[in-house]
Amino acid sequence: MNDTTFITTGDGVRLAYRLEGEANKPVLVLSNSIATTLHMWDGQIAALTEHFRVLRYDGRGHGQSDAPAGAYSVDRLGRDVIELLDALGFERVHFLGLSLGGYVGQWLGIHAPERIDRLILSNTSPHLGPASEFDARIAALQTSPDMDAAAETFLANWFPAAMIKAKDPATEPFRAMVRSTTPQGLAGNYAAVRDSDLRRTIALISRPTLVIAGKDDTVTLASHGEYIAAAVPGAQLVMMEAVHLPNVEHPDGYADAVLNFLLG
Template sequence: MNDTTFITTGDGYRLAYRLDGTDDKPVLVLSNSIATTLHMWDGQIAALTPHFRVLRYDARGHGQSDAPAGAYSMDRLGRDVIELLDALGIERAHFLGLSLGGLVGQWLGIHAPERIDQLILSNTSARLGPPSEFDARIAALKTSPDMAAVAEAFLANWFPAPMLEANHPDVEPFRDMLLSTAPQGLAGSYAAVRDTDMRRTIALINRPTLVIAGRDDTVTLASHGEFIASTVPGARLVTMPAVHLPNVEHPDLYTRTVLDFLLEEKAA
């Protein structure tokens, strides 16, 4: 199966997902960053599917998934993944999440470790603040949702200036994803990030964990990745010469880093 299809979550909303690869391989779940879709991983699929059955999904509020009004919670975003795994009959999976997806990955590592094999937390944080900043963003989306301005602000934080100035072809799909994001889906996701603080509880994660940080990331600072790696028992840290989306900026290095970690245990 490689077409987008849907499940209905426990609270009655549609969640879009896509499976790539053969069903005789272990499952690897990829979880997108805020204001993107499952297509943010398109550049990784060809290299991952020889080893894994890759399960991607549009986080609640994004892409083809429903975007209910109101605040989302990290608990709800995490349970969306559990319900997706349940619907597909998947008992355990590897999990790679970037940014918002990395927050979801931390929640799963804390609350559902029996469902996770190996965990990769990329360009993420255990706590992003201050809350007032997210309140201001939510208020702006409700009063005058200018997604064009939102898109340009995101892109400036996601990619190095030379890529943007050169109109690099890899940037345009992300602009399209941003422009297609429902304002109330983005606002609900902002609320989930605003209300989340896992700085203490990630010490409970007992799954083999790789943390990937971007040296030049201004959204989730490299120091945020260092904190996660020093708090999760046994976690290892890789810092890349990248901004917020190293899978796009350095796709070969990123994919090789992910595969080295996930396949190491199998080879041992």
């Protein structure tokens, strides 16, 4: 099944997902960065489906999923994953989340460890602040005529300047992803990040965990990855020479890090 399909959550939100790979393989869930769609993983699918049945989805507020009004919470985003797994009959999965997806992964590791086999937390943080910064971003979305300015800001935060200046073809789909995100959906997800502080509770994560961080990441700093790896018992840390989306900057190295951990 390579087509996008939908489930409806308990609170009436339609979530888009794709399931790729052979049905007899273990399931790996991929969860996206804020302001992207399930296509942010396009460059990894070939490598990952050799070993896994890959389930990726548009988080609420993104892509083809609904973008309800109001603040979202990481708790709700985590429950969306549980409902997706329940709908598809998947009892236990590997989970890889990047950035906002990493917040979701931390929540799952804390609150639903029985559903997770191995956990990968990539370019993420247990807490980002101050809250006033997110409030300002949410307010700006209400007056902005379109998402063009937001797209340029995100790209500058996600990729090395040289990649953007060269108009690297790998970056162009990401500009389109941000532009297609609704202000309402982005605001809801900003609120979820603003209101989350997992710094103490991630010590409760008991699943085998890999943390991937970018040495030059200005969004979720390398030190945030180091913090998570130190707080989660037995966690491994891979530090990549990358900014915020190492899966795009270094697709082969990223796939290697993921597969070495999951297959090891």
